Amino acid sequence: MRIMFPFAAIVGQDQMKLALSIAAVDPSIGGVLVFGDRGTGKSTAVRALAAVLPDIETADCPYHCDPARPDEGCELCRSRAESQIPQKTEAMRVPVVDLPLGATEDRIAGSLDLERALSAGEKRFEPGLLAKAHRGFLYIDEINLLEDHLVDLLLDVAASGENVVEREGLSVRHPARFVLIGSGNPEEGELRPQLLDRFGLSVEVRTPQDLATRIQVVKRRDAFERDPAGFAAEYEAANAEVRDAILAARRRLRGVAVPDATLEKAAQLSIRLGTDGLRGELTLMRAARALAALSGDAVVGWSHLAALAPLALSHRLRRDPLDEAGSTTRVERAVGELAAA
Incomplete structure (x- = not known):
């Protein structure tokens, strides 16, 4: 492998x-x-x-469906579930x-x-x-x-x-x-x-412009290419922490609350930036909820919205001929103005 x-x-x-x-x-x-x-x-x-x-555990079908959710699977998996035919499974x-x-x-x-x-x-x-x-x-x-x-x-x-x-x-x-x-x-x-x-x-x-960062990138990549297995072993524990955090966040996600006040802030931010439609604040809300789950927080707050606003909204902005600032800068500026309001 x-x-x-x-x-x-x-x-x-x-x-x-x-x-x-x-x-x-x-x-x-x-x-x-x-x-x-x-x-x-x-x-x-x-x-x-x-x-x-x-x-992931997969069913014996062309689409490696989830055997735990046959209702979301392909026609073959659904028919097997309805007929109560045992599914062969494997991990991939x-x-x-x-x-x-x-x-x-x-x-x-x-x-x-x-x-x-x-x-x-x-x-x-x-x-x-x-x-x-x-x-x-x-x-x-x-x-x-x-x-x-x-x-x-x-x-x-x-x-x-x-x-x-x-x-x-x-x-x-x-x-x-x-x-x-x-x-x-x-x-x-x-x-x-x-x-x-x-x-x-x-x-x-962007390509890092910090000298120390560039040197560190090159050193790690070179170490990996010379000894992939040994290098991967050094980061096995750190990778396990990333995996455990993501799995724990998935389990917590449904229980994370999004107060009306947080939704109001997301909507105000989208209005201030002039984004079209409602997809911007909907995505921002979902992303902020996922971030809260990753952080172990039970409630989505302003800090979660502010951290993810540039990622969720910067690519949804219209070009402003009177504002030469980049889209990310415009979002960060709007976040700062809303926080100070």
Whole structure:
């Protein structure tokens, strides 16, 4: 089994690590968009977090459904549950599926199994990347270069948790719940505003300019490449702490209260920033609740909102020709003004 760079060993990039951890606690937040320089550990962080999480128990089906929740599974798992047929189960690592830029819609959504059709004359569905990513992470590097209709497909499936294929005489519907992670370099093109808005959290990453941080990054990466097993063993305890914190937060999540006063603050912040629709404060509320669960807090307060407002709202702002400040700066300024009011 391939050894992944330890999540706990990643130097800096605290906002990116926080966003990924929150998405792991509550996948309904809507995924994470990471824009920034190349070589800043974006794909490393995604794979490292997935490797930290415990193995998942899967059913004996093409979509590795959750055997504990057959009602949310595929047609095969539901029929087995209704017929009370015992399910064979096995453990597997949380999947991380890379979606290459050249992937076709058939490759992503699934299509007719041509080999089976030609050899046996049988119509059979060949699951695509969306099926493989079920209950895991779907990672798209350079998402700003992906064709718009493919991005639309991915975001629709990520929002509904279900993939529907109606083509070539096939009619297939299967679960596809995953955390969508997109990354890219804004200098190579921007995502359309309506697509940006569909991502739950957005993070801007930059190459560290602090000398000590850069040296530490290089030293750790070099140590890992020279002895992956030994380096991973050094961070095993720290990785276990990350895993335990995420699992504990998942258990606490439903019990975390969100007072009306906190919702009012989230709405005031969105109004002050002029965000369109209500998705901004809804995402901010969910993310703040996940952060409270991670922190062991029973109630969502202003501190949780303030910490996550730049991640949840910065990519939802309209361009202001009269304000040259970046979107993150505008959110931070609005947070400060609301706190002082």
